[in-house]
Every structure is written in C-alpha cells, then in structure tokens.
Amino acid sequence: SAEALRNRYKRLRDFESAEMADDTTFGYKTRRYGLPEHISENIVKFVIHNNLGDTTCSWGCAVGDLFSSKSKIIECKSLTSDGPTSFGPDQKWDEIYFLDARKWLEDELHVWKCSAPSTHEVWKTLKISKGQTKADQSAEHRRPRIGWEALYPQISAFCSEVYSGPFEGIFVPAPPAEPSAV
Numbered sequence: 001s002a003e004a005l006r007n008r009y010k011r012l013r014d015f016e017s018a019e020m021a022d023d024t025t026f027g028y029k030t031r032r033y034g035l036p037e038h039i040s041e042n043i044v045k046f047v048i049h050n051n052l053g054d055t056t057c058s059w060g061c062a063v064g065d066l067f068s069s070k071s072k073i074i075e076c077k078s079l080t081s082d083g084p085t086s087f088g089p090d091q092k093w094d095e096i097y098f099l100d101a102r103k104w105l106e107d108e109l110h111v112w113k114c115s116a117p118s119t120h121e122v123w124k125t126l127k128i129s130k131g132q133t134k135a136d137q138s139a140e141h142r143r144p145r146i147g148w149e150a151l152y153p154q155i156s157a158f159c160s161e162v163y164s165g166p167f168e169g170i171f172v173p174a175p176p177a178e179p180s181a182v
Contacts, residue, residue: 037065041076043099075093115160134146
C-alpha cells in the first residue's frame with residue numbers, strides 16, 4: 001500500500017540521514033545502503049500505476065519483480081550509486097525498469113522504462129567489458145555487471161524516462177496527455 005511504502009521509505013531515509021551525520025561527526029567514510037527491493041520495486045510499481053496508467057501492475061510475484069497483465073514480467077533495477085548493476089545469467093523479463101535513486105536522499109528520483117525484452121538482441125550483444133558481452137558472461141553462469149553510464153548508451157534506443165521528481169510525486173496520477181494537433 002502507499003502508506004506502507006511511505007512509512008518504510010521515511011524510516012530508511014531517517015536511518016541513512018542519521019548514519020551520514022555520524023560519519024561526519026566521527027570522521028568515518030562508510031558505504032551507503034541501497035534501497036531494499038520492497039521499497040525500490042514498489043516505487044516503480046506506483047510509477048507504472050500513476051504515470052503509465054497500468055493499475056494491473058502488482059508486486060510480490062513468483063516470476064519477476066513485478067507483474068502486469070499488460071506488460072507481463074517486469075524486472076526492476078535500482079541504482080543508488082555509480083557502481084554497477086548486475087543481471088542474473090538466466091534472468092527473463094518482458095520490460096525492465098531502472099530506478100535512478102542516486103539522489104534519493106535529496107528527494108530526486110528518475111525512472112526509466114526499457115521496452116526491450118530479455119530475449120532482444122540488444123541484451124545479447126551488450127558490451128560488459130572490452131572482450132565480453134552479456135551473452136558471453138551469462139553463458140559462463142556469471143552475473144554480468146555494468147554501470148548505468150556504460151549501459152544506457154547501449155540501450156537508449158529502447159528507453160524512455162517515465163518519471164522524474166520527488167518521492168511523493170509517484171503517488172500522483174500524471175495529467176492526461178495533450179491531444180496532438182492535426
């Protein structure tokens with residue numbers, strides 16, 4: 001529910017803020033936590049509900065991170081640093097969403113929808129390193145890892161930013177699109 005997500009998000013934000021304050025006070029430099037899946041995947045779910053109008057999207061599925069009767073299996077990746085995201089070698093999806101939460105503590109979120117399914121050629125030929133593609137590493141039963149700055153240029157033709165704004169904005173239905181001039 002929206003209330004549960006709000007509560008969990010606020011608790012995590014308060015915790016992270018206190019941890020950062022301790023780091024400053026005591027002169028530490030500790031690694032920040034990422035958003036747990038029950039928060040990040042539900043952020044994407046609410047964006048799909050309110051910005052894309054697909055209220056069939058649900059969380060807690062047996063297959064995939066989210067499921068929609070319109071999109072079927074939906075994978076979600078959350079980015080909270082410039083470090084790499086990873087893909088399971090056998091991971092399958094019909095659509096994949098990337099939650100750019102690198103500035104979540106400043107209340108800035110971006111959600112990107114990528115319409116290329118996991119079987120699309122763009123994923124097989126995705127350059128993970130100088131000598132290997134995602135398909136190469138998956139065939140070796142490895143988890144391909146790649147940062148957003150290297151990933152996005154390779155998949156951008158299939159991507160669109162579907163949300164940009166504060167956390168509370170994910171709960172607000174997007175205004176209807178303007179009719180196009182004929």
